[in-house]
Amino acid sequence: MSTLTVLNPATEEPxxxxxxxxxxxxxxxxxxxxxxxxxxxxxxxxxxGRLLRRLATLVEENxxxxxxxxxxxxxxxIGDSRGEVGMVADVFHFYAGAVDKHHGETxxxxxxxxxxxxxxxxxLGLIVPWNFPIAISSWKLxxxxxxxxxxxxxxxxxxxxxxxRLGELTLxxxxxxxxxxxxxxxxxxxxxxxxxxxxxxxxxxxxxxxVGRKVMEGAAGTIKRVTLELGGKSANIVFADxxxxxxxxxxxxxxxxxxxxxxxxxxxxxxxxxAYDRFLDLLIEATKGVKVGDxxxxxxxxxxxxxxxxxxxxxxxxxxxxxxxxxxxxxxxFWFPCTIxxxxxxxxxxxxxxxxxxxxxxIPFENEADAVRLANDTPYGLSGSIWTGDGARALRVxxxxxxxxxxxxxxxxxxxxxxxxxxxxxxxGRELGMHALEGYSxxxxxxxxxx
Ligand code: TXE
Numbered sequence: 001m002s003t004l005t006v007l008n009p010a011t012e013e014p015x016x017x018x019x020x021x022x023x024x025x026x027x028x029x030x031x032x033x034x035x036x037x038x039x040x041x042x043x044x045x046x047x048x049g050r051l052l053r054r055l056a057t058l059v060e061e062n063x064x065x066x067x068x069x070x071x072x073x074x075x076x077x078i079g080d081s082r083g084e085v086g087m088v089a090d091v092f093h094f095y096a097g098a099v100d101k102h103h104g105e106t107x108x109x110x111x112x113x114x115x116x117x118x119x120x121x122x123x124l125g126l127i128v129p130w131n132f133p134i135a136i137s138s139w140k141l142x143x144x145x146x147x148x149x150x151x152x153x154x155x156x157x158x159x160x161x162x163x164x165r166l167g168e169l170t171l172x173x174x175x176x177x178x179x180x181x182x183x184x185x186x187x188x189x190x191x192x193x194x195x196x197x198x199x200x201x202x203x204x205x206x207x208x209x210x211v212g213r214k215v216m217e218g219a220a221g222t223i224k225r226v227t228l229e230l231g232g233k234s235a236n237i238v239f240a241d242x243x244x245x246x247x248x249x250x251x252x253x254x255x256x257x258x259x260x261x262x263x264x265x266x267x268x269x270x271x272x273x274x275a276y277d278r279f280l281d282l283l284i285e286a287t288k289g290v291k292v293g294d295x296x297x298x299x300x301x302x303x304x305x306x307x308x309x310x311x312x313x314x315x316x317x318x319x320x321x322x323x324x325x326x327x328x329x330x331x332x333x334f335w336f337p338c339t340i341x342x343x344x345x346x347x348x349x350x351x352x353x354x355x356x357x358x359x360x361x362x363i364p365f366e367n368e369a370d371a372v373r374l375a376n377d378t379p380y381g382l383s384g385s386i387w388t389g390d391g392a393r394a395l396r397v398x399x400x401x402x403x404x405x406x407x408x409x410x411x412x413x414x415x416x417x418x419x420x421x422x423x424x425x426x427x428x429g430r431e432l433g434m435h436a437l438e439g440y441s442x443x444x445x446x447x448x449x450x451x
Contacts (some may be wrong), residue, residue: 066166071295075160084398092142098434120147134166157186176415185344196218229263233379238269243387259357273366283340310357341362371397
């Protein structure tokens, strides 16, 4: 079997060498999940909830170890990793409580009683990216297990460590062997195999729009269900009547957080012309305050990029229009400084592509209609923000922007109990909250004649 070397992106040092799965291992994992399915779907709802609750508690008890593992493998600041591991526990607590609250309906019909059942799909392939490895694993695992499915979870090649540990914790929690199978291997081989495997009922995918397209194509062969959480190029819309200081203090973290490797990154900052110069000055001042450095230092706010390839890709977007560039450590590690490009046209390359690095494009707009037009002039539609002191305008713009998630006078996108997912080429299906359960179950209609 070939092996995979897992690196620390802050030091470029190898962390561990792992065996790399191929098609045979993928098939074995699917077979194990298939064998475990009848037993798992038969577990009483309250007991399934209890097992998920135990998993949540184990994540809390092992929180510091998981956070450090995530930081070393992703280069993510330890404060961020602690927050994300805390969310993972909350996600399992939420779905522990959701197991017996995901109801069917009764529907008035002639001559009988009609009701719906929510049934598990069977074996699911969960394909996870490298930017939020443990968090995104939990967003898929929580609702999948709550609905009674069994899973094969494939973490990204670059960041398999926390998913593997989570797999161990599911067993420790008492979730039976075979219910959760972690498969470490290349996407184009084992990911593709899951997509095409006739015994896999659904793929829950997060990753690039390009691979998302391949997943959809591959799934067509077996009419597999898919949910896709793909790229973004979200707009942070700042009107002249906003609290500019507050908007500018928050904006750097909305695009430089996770070194910009965030599908929700507000990497297009649209600013009303009347406030453009003032806002840009405030934004640069705020960006100077972002602490870039050793991810294991508690004060660090931004670490390195995930890989040398990613750094090369990000650098290709920075060749002019640089209004500000911060500092980053020299030497080993895939470092890239916070970079502000201004003024940028929405048709320029840095405003079109998901850069997935710490690069913000600041774009002027003339009025409300122009702001909505520019925000929507992108193939993506994942997230976004509106900053204004005018409540009615905030609500008009929130309705006008074509994206699955939007925040007003805030840059937050993700909460355990609220739906998350995209419009347009950012994908479809919703993660988190009760909405996620729709994508992890089938509706069966039953008619019982009474005459
Ligand atoms: O993603 P991939 P990559 C974007 C971001 C980034 C770019 C490339 O712009 O720069 O994608 O990142 C698995 N069949 N996002 O190349 O390849 C792969 O093993 C089945 C946005 O790392 O999409 C991994 O587990 N699976 C994003 C997962 O897909 C396949 C998060 C994602 O990897 C496969 C990550 C195949 N043929 C990157 N090929 C977001 N929206 O958050 C690969 N995979």
